[in-house]
Amino acid sequence: MAHRQGLTDLDAKSGASGVDSSVGACVGDCPRCCAKVTEEQMRTIFSSASATKITGVTQAFNSAFEKFELNRCLRKAHFFAQIQQEVGASISVMAEDLHYREAGLLKNFEYFRKHPEEAKLYGKTDEHGADPEAIGNRAYADRNGNGNIESGDGWKYRGRGFIQITGKETYQNVQNQIDARYPGSGIDIMTNLESTLEPKGGMISAMAYWRWKKLNDRADNGDTGEHVDKITDIVNYYTHTRAERRANFDTTKVVFKVAECTNRPK
Structure with missing residues (x-):
């Protein structure tokens, strides 16, 4: 009940909060597509985040959303449904820690299935803790633009960010987009x-x-939920949180008034 009340309050206040204030020329006639997001909206999505984090996320998104063409209500709703799952309601952004147990390494990484003795050596067991740096350098070696084990790229370019960016090539492709679309950022x-x-x-x-x-x-x-799943396939294919991401979208599509948008692709 408290969650739905939050959405009701947001809807009632949106006219006064600036959510309908366009910040640039939009395709179509929906005034919200190119509107800046508000701290009210971010508080609804990230319900337990600190005021400082809410302000930081709001300002970061508003500085760049048009540059990356997140300028439709539906795009914003899908984007924030994924981000909410990746960082949680409190916006806890973490680097992949790789503190796997031996069994987890064998289950999740081909390298350790090929080298089970190293899963026991570097994974957490009853005798010793995990060695996350050694794990990263082996699990992600020679993948996504990373060098070999000795290069240290696996640990260096492990997953980080609001969407877990993993692998040297992925980091570079993301940076290329930043340089091309937001020079001077x-x-x-x-x-x-x-x-x-x-x-x-992160944003x-x-x-x-x-x-x-x-x-x-x-x-x-x-x-629909199917559309959310197709985006999840790209963001985090192996996740066990597909249902949660669909539930997040049920919230974000209300926050961004997707049903009222007159600029939805046909």
């Missing part, structure tokens, strides 16, 4: 990997990833 995730854990760097790199993977096109296809 001050964000360089290749030289400052940890910037993906901060509100501005902008997630938007760049979204544009690079052409997820706006998928978002434009519709507003």
Whole structure:
């Protein structure tokens, strides 16, 4: 009941909060497609985040959403449904820690299935803790543009950010999008990997990833659970949280008034 009350309050206040204030020329006639997001909207989506994080996320998105063409109500709803699942209601942005148990390494990574003795050596057992750096360098070696085990790329380019960017090639492709679409942003995730854990760097790199993977096109296809799943296939194919992402979208499509949008693709 409290959750639905929050949405009702948001809807009642949206006219006064600036949600309908266009920040640029829109395709179509919906005044909300190119409107900046508000802190009210972000508080509804990230219900337990601190005021500082809400402000940071709001400002970061508003600085760049038109550059990455997140300028339709439906695109915003799909984007934030995924981000909400990746960082949680409190916006807890973390790097992949890789503290796997031996059994987890054998289940999740081909390298360790081929080298089970190393799963026991580096994974957590009853005798010792995990060695996450050694795990990352083996699990992600020679994948997604990473070098071999000795290069250290697997650990260096492990998953980070509002959408978990993983692998040197992925980091570089995301940075290429930032450079092309938002020059002067001050964000360089290749030289400052940890910037993906901060509100501005995390949000902008997630938007760049979204544009690079052409997820706006998928978002434009519709507003059913099946459409959410097709985006999840790209963001996190192996996740066990498909139902949660669909539930998130049930919230975000109300937050962004998708049903009222007059600029939905036919």
